[in-house]
Amino acid sequence: MPIFESDIKLVATQVMDDVPEGGGAPTSTVIPDGKSNAIFKDISEVDRAQGDVSIMKVAATVQTLNTDTALGGTVIIARPPLDPNVSAALFVTNDFFDRRAAIQNRLEAYTTPGEEFTGYLLANHVQGQRSMLIFQRPGATPPTVNSTLQLSGGGNTEAVRLTEVKVESRTYSYSTSGGFVDYEAQVCVCELQNGLKHDYAGTPANRLFERTQTAAAINRMLVADAARFYGVSRLVVNASTGDLSVKVDRIDTQIAPTSTTEISITDTSAAGSSIALVRSGAGVVTLNTGALFGPNATLTLGNPFYAGTLSIATSAGTITDDGGRLKLGALTIGTASYVGGTLTFASDAPQIGGTKAITFGPAAAPIELADSASIAVNAENRRVNYPLTILPPPAPGTLRVAYRAGANWYELADDGAGRLRGADSSIGSGTVDYTTGTVAPTLGVLPDVGSEVLYFWGAKANYRDRSGVLPSAVLIRLALDNQAAQASTIAVDWNDGADRHASDNGSGVLTGDATGPVSYATSTIDLRPNTLPASSVAFTVAYSHGSPETKAFPAPARDVDGAITLNLGKTNIAPRSLALSWNLVLMSTGGVPADMWVPQNFASTKTITDDGAGKLVDGLGVEFGTITYATGVAKLYPEAVVTVPVPQWAVNQLGILGTVLSPALPGAFRNTLTGYTYVPLNATLPADASALVTADFRVAGAGTAKSQTFNQPKLSIQLLPNASEVGVPGSVNFTVGGKTYFDRAGALYTDLDPATGAATQAGSYDYATNTASLDVWPASASSTVTVNSLLTALSGQPVEYVVFRTPVAPISPGTLQLLATKLNGGTINVTADMTGFISGANVRGTVDASTGVVKVRFGDWVTAAGNESEPWFHADAVGSDGKIWKPVPVFASTVRYNAVATTSLPVDATLLGLDPVRFPADCRVPIFWKGGLVVIGNTKRLPAAVVSNGQTLSAGRERLSRTRLIGADGLAIETGYTRNLDAGELTVTDASAFAQPVVYEHTIEDMLTLTDVSIDGRLSFASRLSHDYTAGDTYVSSAVRMGDVKARVSLLFDQQSWTGQWSDSLIGNAADPTFNDIDYPITVTNKGAVTERWRIQINGSGTAYNLIGEHVGQIVTGQSLTADCEPVGPSGVPYMRIPAAGFGSGGWPAGSVIRFNTVAATFPFVVIRTVQMGAEAVNDDSFELLVRIGVDRP
Template identity: 90%
Template sequence: MTILESDIKLVATQVMDDVPEGGGAPTSIVIPDGKSNAIMKDISEVDRAQGDVSIMKVAATVQTLNTDTALGGTVGIARPPLDPNVSVALFVTNDFFDRRAAIQARMEAYTTPGEEFTGYLLANHVQGQKSLVIFQRPGATPPTVNSTLQISGGGNTDAVRLVSVKVESRTYSYSTSGSFVDYQAQVCVCELQNGLKHDFAGTPANRLFERTQTSAAINRMLVADAARFYGVSRLVVNAATGDLSVKVDRIDTQIAPTSTTEISITDTSAAGSSIALVRSGAGVVTLTTAALMGPNATFTLGNPFYAGTLSIATSAGTITDDGGRLKLGALTIGTASYVGGTLTFASDAPQITGTKAITFGPAAAPIELADSASIAVSAENRRVNYPLTILPPPAPGTLRVAYRAGANWYELADDGAGRLRGADSSIGSGAVDYTTGTVAPTLGVLPDVGSEVLYFWGGKVNYRDRSGTLPSAVLVRLALDSQAAQAGTITVDWNDGAAKQASDNGSGLLTGDGTGPVNYAASTIDLRPNTLPASSVAFTVGYSHGTPETKAFPAPARDVDGGITLNLGKTNIAPRSVALSWNLVLMSTGGVPADMWAPQNFASTKTITDNGSGKLVDGLGVEFGTITYATGVAKLYPEAVVTVPVPQWAVNQLGVLGTVLSPNLPGAFRNTLTGYTYVPLNATLPADASALVTADFRVAGAGTAKSQVFNQPKLSIQLLPNASEAGVPGSVNFTVGGKTYFDRAGSLYTDLDPATGAATQAGSYDYATNTASLDAWPASASSTVTVNSLLTSLNGQPVEYVVFRTPVAPVAPGTLQLLATKLNGGTINVTADLTGLISGANVRGTIEVSTGVVKVRFGDWVTAAGNESEPWYDPEAVGSDGKIWKPVPVFASTIRYNAVAVTSLPVDATLLGLDPVRFPADCRVPHFWKGGLVVIGNTRRLPAAVVSNGQTLDAGRERLSRTRLLGSDGLAIETGYTRNLDAGTLTVTDASAFAQPVVYEHTIEDMLTVTDVSIDGRLSFASRLSHDYAAGETFVSSVIRMGDVKARVSLLFDQQSWTGQWSDSLQGNPADPTFNDIDYPITVTNKGAVTERWRIQINNGGTTYNLIGEHVGQIVTGQSLSADCEPIGPSGVPYMRIPAAGFGSGGWPPGSVIRFNTVGATFPFVVIRTVQMGAVTVLDDSFELLVRIGVDRP
């Protein structure tokens, strides 16, 4: 007896309602084929208005009176509903008895929490609140719009989706040593799609950016394989026999209803940022502490430190760092924050006593605008490894690699030690070489065809390590109240235990117990005491001064010899009182085209003074003209030489474009900034109305004597006296007088306690001039300064290429507007056309509206011939059309864009009975995946006809997989005919019971394993198609593997007594007798057996028993051991047959138990119907479920 098609049935479960208790165990109630609303209720008007999700559990069964095996069973959706607003998916939990609430929880496991997010809740959040306030380090990656986060704390967990994110920079303060110190933090104010379901405790702002253990944690949500959904798609391109792939209309299923809305993205920066980790000193900084190192202890180093340079000598061994982890030998005992300069020991770290010497290589952590590159993913180059060499190499800790798979974006980040990591190991891994610039990411899955692998990084070319030794950088700056001090009249007196004096020599220099320059016109004195006095010492300055005079000469005319004659309007000018200043413009660009350079970071104003002998000279003694004191007429020659940092550009091949950005070329050639070189360039007074010369002087004559006292003046230290580079906050660390000072947010501190982070405030730091001002210092200290750490930067980051992605996609065509400022001035303002092309003066690019990826180059294609001497020329970069890209770089910080994105708004979870936040923003989940099984099926029908006995119906095609004969009532006719599937024919043998006319339905099918899924709908297979399939009428279904289905007894054992536990292993001791299931096994049938755990409970007297099921309860009472037991089930046949002979002769001990399990020939699964908001399009709609099995051929 074989398994017939009529033996395969769908049956209902215990509660066929879409309610929390819906589902349960399968029943014997057969769901008729073709009956309306046999599984799903009708769709109501409310469902159409607000959307609906129905979740119903059913089961496929084999109903034969034997235990024949249904081989390799599958179940899928053979045909979807006709209504485009209705979709159907299948889901399986592998739980025979679960209910809707449990099924929902399993479905929502589509996403799972990943690693903890880099930020925490700022202050407490309450139930119903529709916003999150997240506290982060400056430059940390903020959450993105449409991303999902999990908030957990206090035993509660909420998943939330962000509909908007506003990133703010805020200033906070903390108290140390009786004073308050400011620090910056990044605060993200996130609007939520739905309000919080619970209260969550937050963490107050703190400078260590550490979450308290009792407050709520934030985790990113990751797509997991814990929930898979099965659906059906329509073939859109004809497929032929032998093909290894097909193309379908979609690869995903709507799992919850959504509505679409437009989101305006305005004034958004296209240049992302990252925190670079740049070495700021060649040596090491050393700290000592005797504080206990142990569980949960935190230590502060004062400055950021470079990865791999930490060494802590302790009594237990040397502690080092490795990729953000603290290591004691091979043991990980904590974490290291390179950017924050903190060490946090784990809760299980060993306790280490004694004195510890902490050494580390100092670093700076500037927030660096990200440079970018991309590699397009095509069907030909699709893989998991996408190496790329970036020149110049990225700064440690800045590299990010983003890729799109299954319509979701994933990101790998550089940990600062050369390793790429994702929020979860399944996302991928990789390495980055900071010396060669080679990035080697290995993606966790194959990226989507048509997407891009994006690379973002921060560079080091803008930064310079300015550490070293300064022999005479310490001075006391004294600014006199009255200008026009008289040369030769200045004395400075102080007493540090002995009277000290320095006086000017009339030539602008101090002599005596101190040295330094004097500016008579400005009345400023830079005193460098031979021995530093105590900080409490007062300085008394005696001097004479005249009346200061100032005269401006706007746009002065040039003389024939190129000089400028300036009449001060006064006569009898006092020698050494004259100072002339004028603005400068460069006369050349050092060989760099003007389009590729914005001159900066040089002395754009020149100041000279008279030397007392009628010559006008600068600080180096270079002459610039003369002054006749008697007449007050000066002659100025304004040409000067200034040292200017000139950008250096290189042409590098970076990635492969082959698009409008790089036509006629095999690769993408980029002009990249490789650094700056200081070059002496000629400069002069502008020739336009911006020119201005200013003269300061005084008329000769007796001065007015004056005395001025400076109580406790600050000690000024110029850490970079001869360059105009800005200091990077957090990188300052210097030693003077035996004390080490470091910076925090513009303040200087000393005497750091690493165990508490407390330090003594000692002054301030001007990052613009790199000048330290100390309020206190050691007396009698040497004026030599050791700069342990100082990183400086050259402002502005020019780029000629940028790639970025919008925070929300898809983007409405024609809405992207891009703006940028060119280096040489002028604005780029361009809008993408409806095809995604970006084209305008000095700009070319594209936007892929479906993914929101934008790629833009700034410049123009020009004829290469004649430009061979240009820095942007490279013969390899010349296209087949003779054109080459001439870059017109822009400032990265000025690249901004506006766009309109289209996003989905899911229905509230309380209305659906399903939380849409647990799914992608559009609530579409993939129903095809690599390694999954699909069935490709094409079903056709012959026209309705009245048939008679002996008549043969021919499908017109061979090798059918299945057929159906349908009566005029729409129901399947199961008898009265024979079939020849190979020939494609059906022969009527008895038409007497047919509801005429009848319809002959026939299907061809292939079952295949998927090897690849592309976002364009292309499915690739491990084997070839065996039929031709027509587009539009063929469906491709992902199917659930049921495996081999048959009823069986899966377990049997006995025990002395019932313990109350339904366990599948022996509880206690075995019973003395044993049921003989070798010679007299318990038997079942496919139709009668259910999946259940049973126990035979021996009654008092030992001759009868009760039969009890874990779920069905007691079904037999007082059954004699001497009689066979065949309890009838709801299917009308016995659940099982328990032979009396298996008990043996004689009785059994009262209370003893025989435990056994049965497995039914039943496979439960879940049908999910989703109704999108919209009008009715089909009045009487349906979908088709298909259960396929194989049978043994006789």
Template identity: 30%
Template structure:
């Protein structure tokens, strides 16, 4: 018996509703072609207003009384809804019995929880909030609009999608106990979310490592997990051809590779003052390895112990010995076992704070240990950016980068790519591996990078990479020096106009110490040396030892004269002028003025460097405050050239001196045995004379002034130590560690701490650090101290880096057209330059030229006064740290989950899902219609083409004429009417006139490539020319061969009613008695069979119960008659077991287990109504179940 066309039906499931229990098993009721609301209800006004998702489960059923195979069964949408605001999707969970709740879970599995997010909740977040407050370390990635995270507590969890991101740096204070406080900086995140919180989620309080483990009320803080695209559900749909294709084509373009799954509305999120030429922080060694003793203390959590290194730690440098075991860090923040006793279950190191967390099962451990590590700090380098444009020719999963011209510094390389409209990222972990949405390697010796992406990047997008060059000499290690401390004390006396020769200073440092002035502004004596500016009372002392208490000052003062003078200087910087009010008291004269010095910044333009062209010089200016005090002997202090006549007031003074102007150039240096070279910055000092401002301000005492004795005292004064004499660059915060007089000092946020305890991380705050001046100022110290200062760790950072081009991407896409605004600051003039993108994304304003792609968010900019000049001569340098932009990101805001019956947060942000994938079966089809107003019984209609795949006849309402009323010849392309011609459908319902013959040509092929542009690759060439719009491309749900069968037959000696065995293998012994399946095989029909697990449980030696796993006991039988339990839905037996096959020897409790497969293919149909006015009153779409049979 063959399978006829009418035997293949689309069957309804048990419940065609949108309740949680909608769906279920197949029924015997077919979905009637052309019947109104045969599957979905009408679309209500509320549906049109809010949007709606309807899910219906159906089955492809082969309803024959045999078990013939329906080969290669698949289903497609052959005609989409006419209403543009309604879409239809198919998907298959593979289950014969699942319900809507199960289907919902499958749909929502688009994203799944992955690893811990790079931020923590800040404080408790309350139910109903539409924004959450969080904090993160500065070096962590800022989340982007559209990102999805999971909040998890012990009792509940919720996925949240970000609709807005605001970030700022904020300073916090942490109490380590015993009065030990530390100031630290974290990034504060205010994250708007698309749906309110459904429960309370506790958050911790800020700490240097992130947040505390509990909230203020003692609740365990909620975990925040990042998510990854699981995309477990696969969807199938239909899209029209966007462009006509010719015979033989191996690709075509559809209007969209997406279809709407979730109704949503467009929301615009502003991006304000976002850094374009962004920087990356990297933890690097600030000094050589040091060994310290540790005290390990128990933590607040059972099984956790903590100890502190006291400073930051360079990744990969730590070795810890404690409790008989040796461990090392893995460069990623974890601890790995090395040798000895492996007592620890896990451990971690915070590279920024130096906190070690040791975890084991059971109670926490305490005791002493040791560590060897290199102090480290988070240094910020300037980022080099670049891109590889993705074209049709180079699109693939694997890419390589050649960064030999500027090899990346470990831990700084980031690569972003866009796949199906979403940005993904890979990051270098510092050990040569790239991890994230893909994998890769980077060679820090040669600059070679290999990338393997998790998804094909979109054509028209780009791979955006950024990193810090290993040749970037902005960060320099300054450790290892031993400096004789210059114990500098600065003090300004309460009064100016000090009488020369009247100053006496005294203090105690073991013994009484004194300093006196010589009348020429010079201080000397047993207390050290120094200078005094008589006119202003400014005292600078270099003490021989630290004072044990305060300092006492004795001196005489008199009135002063002050006046401005306009003068000019000659080519050697000398100025001649006469002071009014002479004669003057020697030593009382002071002159103040301003000069201007040039300064240069190194410009980077890699295209210019690689071409061999010279880089332009970019100059700026800075004003320098100058002062000169006379020396009481007719000259000027400090070696300043010039003279003064106290009697007449006639003066000469060099007001403009020579200084070292730093000139920057680049040279190429070989960096490896492979011959790779890198551009290396070369700085040359060029003697240059200052520019004099033209105005002097003079302060002096008349020779006849009377003097008044004065005394003042100063409490133990702050002592300033010059840590890096001869160095001009600033100290990197957090990198300083030095020892002096038996104590160790470290810096934290500008505060200097002494002797930090390893069990609490607390130390004594004793002073401050001036990072720019490279000095440490101690306000607390012991008396009579004068030993050497040993710099154990220190980094310095150069400033002034500039760029002439930049490539970056926005954190989110697409952008609203014309919404990007740029602000840059020129390095050469400090001018602030702004520009706005046109509607097509172009920048062409002043020095800013380039384009931003609104669809991807990629901005490509050059800064030049002549965009046609590619030599670099017209390039204009800008400061990357000050390159900022505003833009508007357009995002889709899904509707309320309670209205949809789905959680849209776990679905794509725009509500769209791809309907074509590589390897999918596609059907390219075109349907033509021929109207027949008056069909003649027995007559033949010749169609306009031949070799059709399908021919059917319908009336004007879409009711299908029964197959017996006509004969179609698909080879010749003809339709012959039956005689007599019965105008009815298969159910006997009337069919009206005119009749419409619909013939379809099609081509089945595999999809070899999917691009976001709509381009689809085909595995076999098209056999016809096909027009746009009328031609449809359907992706197919495939079930394979549908055929009912009985299989997996086995016996079991004992059947447990309490714990029945529904596995596919016997439990315990099998029976001696058997059934002869070879001679009397079990029978099953396509119409009666279901997917089920069955047991025949013997109640005696001849009788048994028929049990199905889900249906329970449905019948009884004996070995003396055929067993044929009837499927009530179809009227056919589930199966037939012939009595002749039964052997003897059966006993009560024996069981026969077997499985049956049906000829049913389950499928979910999704109808999505998008909010808006409908365009069709009575709409429809068409499905087709297809396959092959004799």
């Protein structure tokens, strides 16, 4: 007997209420077709006011008295609710017996924890707290608004959504033998959507930024796609036979109610930051330790180190690093923090004793503002591989690639060893070549059409490895209390085990047991002992001094010859006492356009002295004028040559901007800073009121004798003399007198113990002047200085293009305001228009309000002809319209924006019975995906009419998929007619029971496999449409796959005794005899069978048995082995038939068991109805569930 439409039923489960115990096993209770509230209760006024989620479990069944197979069954929502505030979705748990509480857990598996977040919970947090503090390294990427994190600790786990994030820079201190040392940390103050459900132990602030192992961990939450939702969407563009794609209004559905609110994004930096890893020394640093390596052990190297340079020689072999992992051969035994300069061994790492030699290439980890580029994704270039060559190449560890797929953002990050990794392998992978700058990401999925692939990185152009520069000689600076020291009167004495003496030669130089320069005007002595004395040694200085005189000359006038005449107002000036200082301005920019000149520090103050013979000279002996001692009149020529870092620019194609920002070019030509070259440039005294010359001098005459003692003075070493570059914290490592020193947050340390991280504080470091001041050094040692590591930075990062995305999207049109400061000091202040276009003087850009992606170029389109000699000109950058982009770069740190964004506020989880935090912020989930099945259907109705026997109703179209006849009572009529689906006709055979008039409903359908899903609603298929479909009344449904459905006995075995455990495999010994299911199988029907595990328990007599189900319990007692067993179930027909012949002749051993399983011709699934906050739009609303099966045609 074939399967008819009337044999397919929806049935209720055990508890048809939206309560924790709701659901359970399917029952025999049929859900009537078309009956109001057959599955869900009415929507109440409270539901409309605060939103609601109802979760109901039902089942599709085949109710035939045989085991015919329903082929390739699917379930769809054929028509959505009419009320726009109500949505419906389907979900499958593949659990025949689960209840609502378990279903909820499966639903919330939409997200799952990923990698541990780069920060930890600062201090303890308690239940009910609606904020949390995250402790991070400076420059680490903070969490974003609307992001979801998971807290886990103390046996508890929960997800939290961040509604507000404030990033603060805080100063902390740690104790050392020399006192307290400050360090900076980044603290994120995060407001939470809901209060914490549990208490969590935090970790105190620590300079290593390491979480205590017993404290709570923070993990990123990833879209796991473990919970897949099925829904329906409306066709918005007519589709024709043969089309391979259609367009629908949405590709997602509302799974939980939300309300929307506007939030202000104010004064936010567009230049994201990253921690760069830059090599800071060409050689290696060597450490030795006898510490035992083993499980959970840690090592501290003192400085950051460069990826791939670690080598630890041990008795077990050489330990190296690979992409942040410690490797012993092929075995991973721990992790390496390049930025922190720490090594952590795994809990299962082997123990390794003995002495180990540790070597590594030193590096620095500066916080670097991110450069950016983008590739616009369109239908033509949509793919998973988006290679890009970045010149100059990015610094290791800084590159991030972000892409948008299915309305979610995903990110790949550079691990510092040239590999791109996501928080999960499904997000993608790739490589970055630090030499060529080629980035080759492979995205985990195809990005959305109309989105952008974004690239962010830190450049190395501003940084220089200065470890190879010869440092200044070691010196002890002695600053006398009285200025205007008298030449030839200075004597320095000390005892380092022997009496030592040095004196000035009257020409500003020390001689004797020390050398070094003397400044008579400032009374400063730079003592360079021939042998380093102990740090405890005291120095005594005897000298004579006069009365210091100072005179300022603001904006002095020039003579005809360009000189400046300065009358000191005194006569009889003491030779070698005069010092003149004046400020300088550059006379040119070395051929760099003013708009592209990056101001840097240089020797902007010139100081000269008299040579004792009436000449004014600098330290190199260059003459700048004369002084007449008798009259006190000096003549100054203020022109000087200064060495200045000049920015070097290059024009490269980088990214694809799209037609709005680059209308006449396919690619984006960018002007990027490649570095700096030191160039001698002319400078002079300003010609405006800022000019100032200052004279310090002494009138000749007898001096006053003084003596001054210096106890434990500091040893001073300028690691980078004659340059105005700033040292990068963490990059300083040098050796003097056989001791190695390294920096931590401005303090210098020596004698590092790698096993504990403890070291002796030995001084301080001035990063502005790159000067080390030591309190501790070895006595009687060589004063030779070896700089092992030093990275310096030049200030200011210019950019002429930025791309960024706002932390919250969508943003309200016309609200984005952009501000920036140009290199020449001018400002940019522009607001996007309602269409998202940004235009103003020296700026063009676009805003995608839906995604929050902003792309901005700074400059203007100009005619290319006549600009061929400009450094920003490139022949390939000229568009088809003859225009070229003239850049007007801005400082990256000054690019800031304001905007108004719209965000969703989900309803409290306790009210919904579903935690919205486990879903996207707007609580919308995708219902279409690549490889999924969809059903496109169009249903139409003929007007209601009274019909009679023999009358034929024609749909007016052929190849129908199904038809229905609906009576005046709204119920489907199942008998009294025949159908010809190919012809589109229905013929009435018996209308006597019809509720007249009747409506003839007919449907055409196509089932297709999705090959692509675009965020704009475009669905692409593997095969072509076979019908025409009209927009507005055609629906596209994602289909739940039931597979082939039929009742069957899936398992049978004998067991010697019952153990109390329901197992699908034998426990213990098999019974003897054995049930003969080959000749006498247990049989079932589609209508009667249930999904259950059964046991036949042989009674004590050995001639009868009880039949017991795991879930239905005991349904037969004392059944004779000699009689067939056909227990009738709730459906009115037997659960199964157990033939007596299968037991054979004679009795069975008492207590023996026959285990078998039955599978029902039933498919349970979950229906979710979501009610958004809002007024009722439809008085009597409904949606249509459809079970579709194929049958074997006779």
